[in-house]
Structure formats: structure tokens, C-alpha cells
Amino acid sequence: MDKETRLGLYETMVLSRSFEEAILRDYHADKKPNWDIGAGLIPGEMHLSAGQEPVAAGVCAHLSADDAVTATHRPHHFAIAHGMDLKLLAAEIYGRETGLGKGRGGHMHLFDPSIHFSCSGIIAEGYPPALGQAFAFKYQGINSVVIAVTGEGAANQGAFHESLNLAALWKLPVVFIIEDNDWAISVPRDASTSIRSNAVRATGYGIRGVRIQDNSVEGVWDASRTAIEKARAGEGPSLIEVHTVRLWGHFEGDAQAYRDDLESLIDPIAAYANQLETDGILTHELVQHIAEESKNRVDEAIEFAKSSPLPSPEDVEKYVFA
Template identity: 70%
Template sequence: MVLSRTFEEAILREYHADKGPGFDIGKGLIPGEMHLSAGQEPVAAGVCAHLTADDAVTATHRPHHFAVAHGVDLRTMTAEIFGRATGLGRGRGGHMHLFDPAVHFSCSGIIAEGYPPALGAALAFTRAGTDAVAVAVTGEGAANQGAFHESLNLAALWKLPVVFVVEDNEWGISVPRSASTAVTSNAARAAGYGMPGERVEDNDVEAVYAAAERAVRRARAGEGPSLIEVRTLRMWGHFEGDAQGYRPELATVATLDPLPRYEARLREAGVVDDDAGARIRGEAAERVGDAIRFAKDSPLPDPADVLSYVFAEEAGR
């Protein structure tokens, strides 16, 4: 969680460093939209603790915490965010389209898009006779999309090894969940598709860990899919530049930051002390600093190669 937050703080700094005067979304080292995941780290950490590089994760347009937790290479991910030729997608995808085949990670800017590909991965794992699982992540707003319901239905029908994860940060851009969704918890929808559904309150990483352990164990055992919804927290805007005037609770958001809350819990239990905390933060800062330097030192894509990687190319051509 500390590594993910350190990474997001660095991207936040680099993104805003040269957007002025005013705020020009197209300017700077990182042009375009930016969706950061500060506050949602417990979901990724609790779920991905049970996964290996053989398992698949399909994330959302707010993907960095899951990419970090699932072991996506930090250097090449950062280079992709900066639009550099050394990036995961050779600088063509940007931060919402990160693909790392080495750990079966992908994400998309399209709402609920990751659910159907997760079924494909799970079906492939089943056909190959492995016990690998697919984790499909989306936000609470996307749970109203057709792809969400179609995917739950098919996963249950075919008994696929999928863990569906809904991150409920209570805001679909600027629309509160209460104004868009008829049920108070999307976990209740799991019963309609014959699978277990569980809601984790209070952004609690240990509770997420326990729920994910049950769901992943069930999937690996061939018992089919599960749904986990986590009430989490979007500490920053939907996108960078979002004034968040629609959030009446904005003044109290910082007090709910899950990192200092969990650190205090670990200190009270005697698990973490000052030295351990400093070491963890120092290691995270070193890794993130290295990734930022790698991205900045990497070349931009050659405009002459603009049509490369659009279609499959034959060997030797």
C-alpha cells in the first residue's frame, strides 16, 4: 500500500508540474487525463496478496494500485504513463491502457470492459487444466452496465474461476451511488447469479484479505465465481483537475486515509515501529524514484513508426 501511494504521489507531482499557466490537460510530460487511486490501496493489496503471476487481473481506468499490487514492472509501467517507447505499450496506450502479459495484467478506459476479458482468461485457464484464477475489478457505477450482469451470469453458468471485485468509492464521477443504484450493496446482486456475494466495510485491508482468500480458494477448487464489494475511498478527484464541488464530505476525506489508520493499528499490535516504517517508506521512495528517472530518460516513440503494432506483422517484414 505504501509503494502504491508513493507511486501515485509521484505521478501526481509530475502530472501537474507543467500543466500551467492555468490547467491545460494536453500539456506536459504526462498529457491527457489522469485517474489516481489514493485511498483505494486496501482493495488491491488485500486481493492481490492471494495471487501469483499466473493469475490474471483486469483493472479499471483507475488501475495503478492493482498494477503495483499484482507485480507489473514499475519501470515500464511508468514509461508507458509518460508515453515513452520503453513503456508496456511502447508509449501508445497511456495510463488507462496498461498491458503486461508477464503477469496477465490489463486495464481499460471503458467502464466494465474488464469483466468479459476476465471470463476469457478464466476459460483459458480451465481449458488448460490449471488452477489459475482471474480477478475482474470495476467500480460501483459500472455494476449497472450490461457487461457486469452478462459476465456474472456466464461465469456462474460455466462455473469459471473468477473473482469479481467491486470498488465502491461512492462516486461514479460526480454521481453518488444512492442516485444511480437501486440496491444498497452490489454484493446482493451475486445471489441472482447463484454465487456468493460479500461486502467489506470500512476500507479494511485485513477484511479484504480474508474475503479474497475465501473467493480465491473457491475459484481454485473449481467451485466457480464469487463477488466481493469493498466500501473504499477515493481521496482525490475523479480525474486530476476535478474541483470536486459535488462532494459535501470533502473536508473530512483526509481523516479517513487508510494508510495512517492501518499503520496505527500495526503499531498498536507491535508489528511496526519507527525503524520499520522508515524502511518501508524509504524502499518505496527508492523504487518509485528509479521508475520516474527511467521514464524521463527514455525516448519518445519515433513518429515514423506510428503505424507499427497496429496489425500483426510477419517475421522478417
């Protein structure tokens, strides 16, 4: 891997983390002293992806805006890595008229046709629409691919298995990604899944499956390069499972009393920074510079969101039908 690529991966992860730290701050800022999920600048459930940035950065480094991504209820890292406009993303999270969905969607329902991005709040149910995007690309003779993301809990859903079979059968240009963060909300992987690696399940559908054990952004980059090239070449789908880490709660406000692994978690961004410093690619100054650049972009986006108007109640019935 060349230096620019490695730096790019780092920058993408930092931008995503920086964005989510800002969301985290504003989400909790005005929910005190009595915590109310529906109160404040950012109401509702909030699923942040801190720790899982290597998956999104590694995969999306191979994509252009012509490629599609269907993400999950925890979508920000993929949205940012795939190049979503931070202002439109932030404005949607803050429920503003200027947001991606004009405040009708929220953080689990982000739709950006300019980069073929969508996500679903229902476990595993983002896979089937991904098949349709892939089908359309193939039918239209467009050399684009679709990245379909779920968590490891979703691999026990029917939609997951139906989708793998159909994508394999029709040789659709899809790369299925499983973010295994060990926890389906509070249920550990060992209590939900009968096998240790979901990559094995790919074999059952006659497609290639790999598992990346160490949340390594370069490992993800490498595996997804192969899978994406294969999909673009018309050789059908692949499955990549990444053993990643959920640094924060399932949602904000989740006290995580059920977790016994919090002490042992490794922050993949700090770990990658160390690695890049050791390899002479990052310096302390560069780390500072990238952090500042990211913060500036994020601050600008959050400012845009906060200064944007809320949607007007009179318009609530707009957009039910085209």
C-alpha cells in the same frame, strides 16, 4: 494473520501511494499557469487510486504471476499490487518507447502478459475479457484465477450482469471485485444504485457475494482468500464489494465541487499504520524505512521513464496488426 503478511499488505499500499504521489507531482508540475490537460510530461486524463489501495493489496496478496487481473481506468494500485515492473509502468505513463505498450496505450491501457494484467478505460467492459482468460485457464488445465475489477458505477452496466451470469453458468475461476468509492465521477451511489449493497446482486446469479464496509485491507485479504480458493478449487466465481474511498478527484484537475464528504475521509494507509503500531508490528523507524524504500524504487522508475526516448512518429502505424 501473521506479522509478515500484515507488513506485506502495508508495504504494498505504501509503494502504490508513493508511486502515485510521484505521478501526481509530475502530472501537475508543468501544467501551470494555464492548466492544459494535454500539456506537460504526463498528458491526458489521469485517474489516481489513492485511498483504494486496500482493495488491490488485499486481493493481490493471494496471487502469483500466473494469475490474471483485469483492472479499470483507475488501474495503478492493482498493477503495482500484482507485481508490475514499476519502470515499465512509469515509462508507459510518460508515453515512452520503453513503456509496457511502447507509448501506444497510456495509463488506462496497460497490458503486461508476464503477469496476465490488462485494463480497460470503458466502464464494466473489463469483465467480459476476464471471462475469456478464466475460460482459457480452465480449458488448458491451468490452476490460475482471474480477478476482474470494476467500480460501483459499473454494476449498473449490462456487461457486469452478463458477465456474472455467464461466469456462474460456466463455473469460471473468476473473482469479481467492485470498488465502491461512493462516486461515479460526480454521481453519488445513492443516486445511481437501487440497492445499498451490490453483494446482493451476486445472489441473483447464484454465487456468493460479500460486502466489506470499512475499507479494511485485512477484511479484503480475508474475503478474497476464501473467494480465490473457491475459484481455484473449480467451485466458480464470487463477488466482493469493498466500500473504499476516493481520496483525490475522479481525474486530476477535478475540483470536486460536488463533494460534501471530503472532510470525513479516512486515509486507509495511515489508519493501518496506526493499527500495526498499536499491535507492535510497526515502529516509527520501520514506517520511515518502508517509506524510503518505496520512494527509492519509485524514483528509480520515474528516472527510467524520463530518461527513455519518446516513440518515433515514423513508427505510428506499427502494431496495428500482428
